[in-house]
Amino acid sequence: MASEEVVDLEHQNHNFHFENGPAAAIFSKATLPVTLKFKDVIYKIKIEKPGKFVKAAGKSEERTILKGISGVVSPGEILAMLGPSGSGKTTLLTALGGRLGGRLAGSVSYNGRPFSNAMKRNTGFVTQDDVLYPHLTVTETLVYTALLRLPRVLSKAEKTAHAEAVIAQLGLTRCRNSIIGGPLLRGISGGERKRVSIGQEMLINPSLLFLDEPTSGLDSTTAQRIVSTLWELANGARTVVMTIHQPSSRLFYMFHKVLLLSDGNPLYFGKGSAAVDYFSSVGFSPAVAMNPADLLLDLANGVSTGENGEDQAAVKQTLVAAYKTHLSEIVESELTDCSAEPPVAGDDRTLSRWSNTWVNQFSVLFRRGIKERKHESFAGIKVAQVLIVAIVAGLLWWQSSTSHLQDQVGLMFFYSAFWGFYPLFQAIFTFPQERLMLEKERASGMYRLSSYFMALTVGDLPMEMVLPTMFYTITYWMAGLKPTAGHFFWGLLGLLYGVLCAQGLGLAIGAAVMNLKSATVFASVIMLTFQLASGFFVQNVPIFIRWIKYISISQYTFKILVAAQYKVGETYPCGGGGGEVCLVEDFPAIKPVGLRGVSTAIGAMAVMIVGYRLIAYLALTRVGALKK
Template sequence: METEMADVEAQSNGVDQKENASIIKKANCPVTLMFKDVVYKIKMEKRGILKKNSKSEEKVILKGITGMVLPGEILAMLGPSGSGKTTLLTALGGRLGGLLSGSVTYSGKPFSNTLKRNIGFVTQDDFLYPHLTVLETLVYTALLRLPRTLTKEEKVLHAEDIVAQLGLSRCRGSIVGGPLLRGISGGERKRVSIGQEMLINPSLLFLDEPTSGLDSTTAMRIVSTLSELATGGRTVVMTIHQPSSRLFYMFHKVLLLSEGHPLYYGKGSCALDYFMDIGFAPSVVMNPADFLLDLANGVSTADLQEDQADIKQTLVRAYENNLSERVKEEHAIINDQIPETTDERRFKQLPNKWLYQFSVLLRRGLKERKHESFSGIKIAQVLVVAFLCGCLWWKSDINHLQDQVGLFFFYSSFWGFFPLFQAIFTFPQERIMLGKERSSGMYRLSSYFMAQTVGDLPMELVLPTIFFIITYWMAGMKPSAGSFLSGLVILLYSVLCSQGLGLAIGAIFMDQKSATVLGSVVMLTFLLASGYFVQHVPGFIGWIKYISISHYTFKLLLGSQHKPGETYPCAVSESCLVEDFPSVKAVGLDGQAVSVIALAIMLVGYRLIAYLALMRIGMPRK
């Protein structure tokens, strides 16, 4: 992987910057964003003392908001925390389901999957892979999001150009980092997040607080870059909490929100004049953004003692009386000017093929998770346990049948828990990233799922193989190739089944704590019902063994070492049948084929459950 990325950097470094610019300036079809009377409600349940007294009430988050953003314009949505600006941004970006009403159109068309691939959405929090470098992050994004009509070299050029445009050249080879891993600065992380969306040259770009936590110079650089994008015919919509006056006058339009109500919509340069006309004027020279936020919070510099609720209601009524009808009339005029038929083929970008997505996701996953998968602690843990088992079961031949049976049960228990808990954390750790990338139509869920599961296989299979080799020969098992190989295959088979169960539990709960608790309970139940601890299980609960991975693994491991009719020394000068040994008889040496089929069903079934559970991630909330 390092060699591939080095080749990529060598290719890109040799390309003239003008050639980069020619690629990045390929613009998609301009989009006119229009929204009218947007209302969003959520259901809130009030519980009484008794469950039957519970009531479900609706809370209105957005209260009839109308506006429009034309190609080449930047709309900035201002408002205090809880005003609804992020909710409105999410709704306009096609990522909000549920009780949403009103009209949102894109050049006269409703939201569609074709359009989704031409929309950029930058979330407020920066969700990035911590072990990838800045360049790797952008290159992998380019390989996945840009259409297959571009070559790999052209996609790399896009990434290189974004690095240069956002001033990331100095840290291009540095890892992104995270809460527990030192990496690039917060401002650089924000620019990487924006760069991921800029890669696709979006016709429509949404940004949630793109300047939060940044110094004024960095914030100015980002907004200037967004202004250049808008100048190229793109539509930009952002939320911003408290911009400087320099940034405020760069916005073409401003939408001021308070508790879901619109208080102002129009040109930023006209905002102060509007509020002065309705009786709200700043008492001192101040940043217009600060003045608007004071009003949205119900604070008037004219009379600090006035009730905040009264000020807000006055501003809401003023908007309804002075601006509401004017905005709707402008909305109707622009709506009539949009052609009735828009050629969606101009939006369409051919997505990458499934195998291409799989290969890129697999390489990215191996690059990101190699530090975890190939950790020294994990390898040392397995080796220590393997040598400890080898010493404890040293030369446990047929004369120590109970010890051999115990070792096989330990195999089924240890290699039931170990891969289970490794797999449980796979999808919960990826939840936020998966939701972000699926919402943008970055790849198919099936390609991601297969890349994740295949990427985990090397260490999932290498470690139990090493463990089995060490313990098998130290414990003095049958020195035949058939017995050894069949035992190894059975162990790896059970490891894959346990991994599938862990993936399913993790995908269903998407919470590491809950998944870990349930995984422990399920695996302990499987072990108790496997037939080793309790040999006379009551019929009403004995059915558990038929769904137990440990039961079938234990049976197959016994069958790999012993065949029906074999004997062992049970007394002085006396031999007994192995299948009559109490610990073996409870499980039996027959039914080997049935055990193989049962584990095959679990191998496929658990992964299918995990895949179906993941389908809900990244979809609009209901």
């Protein structure tokens, strides 16, 4: 198929038209109604048994999470999956959403076809936790999502119009210019955050919408508003599947279908309004008038409303047997009788995997990254920390001279040490903190991992340079180092070069370990080793361990800083008051690193700058949903 036809296919697949306003038809009806069928879905995991010190080889047990679950959801219907914690609700939702790998058996089909790139373009998935950038406003969050997820055939103005339409539809106009906020940052309310998360998925006008606990942590009124919104979306010929823990009776009767799970077993599948009658027919009628959802959850936990003291396991076994006897054939017939719908538009062989080009993805991610991370990079406490240390250092080294060469060399080493650790630990937090966002957006197919990585790397460069430049400028002139532009700027470039190396090492460690505590310990050991081997503390390093200095960021940074301040053949007063002078390159703290071979140091650090970032990227490609 020609490229023009692929573009037309994408345009039809999203059904974005503008005859009656910028986004008049977004919420009226789904582009392509989808019937979701799942039959005998079984999911198993292996649990490793730990040994005394390490995992016991070959000792593992298999646990079945989902035990043959079937059902069908048609366009215009909401399926609510109920059950106690650990019943398998989220696992099943993830499997139906095409996001669960591993040992999954059974069949899941979308209009008779398996999950595909074309289906992915028509599917929205709202996770239980609202993974959003705290410093972006509601409008910025939705606009950036629109720019990344909507097809390239739409202009920036049209994508922005779609975001505005979502804001109006979901009742977010009042808080449109408010920041999202977080645990330590005041922002919008929990209900508004949930609606923003739903809005991100609604931007693509999905035919199939999955939601994991959309009312979790919300008050009854806000929960009612959320489910009412979902009910309106379902009325537009969309298929909505959600998990919910303990809905009120008002919410329960808004569900078209209910699936009750207990320990991975189905106990009920059918109309929500018929659930109480079914359980009454098999001997589990409520003793008093109660919320149907409470009855279902009691039964899923093995708590019968009949005789007191009845064994919970026996109740569950009775309900599982009753399902197989009374409901399984009904569900099977519904799966068989459900009329065939048109297949999902788009052929995976011709449909581009990505909605936008690499350059467009990079551009949007770069702008979004700058807007979000500038708040963290220039947080008041960080700026104050750097300023205080700079002023204290400037006072300690106040107007030093070559007559106290050891002091000046000590300042050079302090530069390399402080600006080795500081950017290292800042960079370590980057990927572990961004992992949830990456997993969410990558699972939605928003962008390539390479475009994200390059946008983050390039976007951090100017922000990472500001604080060390400010620090160096203050201490340089307070310490009375050589007052010429050449010496100043060469030293500054050397320091910034070292910062880039340390930042790259931090990115690599953070991406490879993905555990902040472990990564911090690992990075501390590495950087301390680099500093010990840099030649400042120990001049006579044994030959069998001398190789460490050749990979030491501290050693190369220290060398460049010293070479920027002093030149070969330069002397310093070394004879007390007798006027005797000595060569700077022979000074004990300088001799191990030397004033020659600066180009070699620059080359080695260039390899590190690229190499560490390449390691970070390769480490990310090996992390589950972050794979390309």
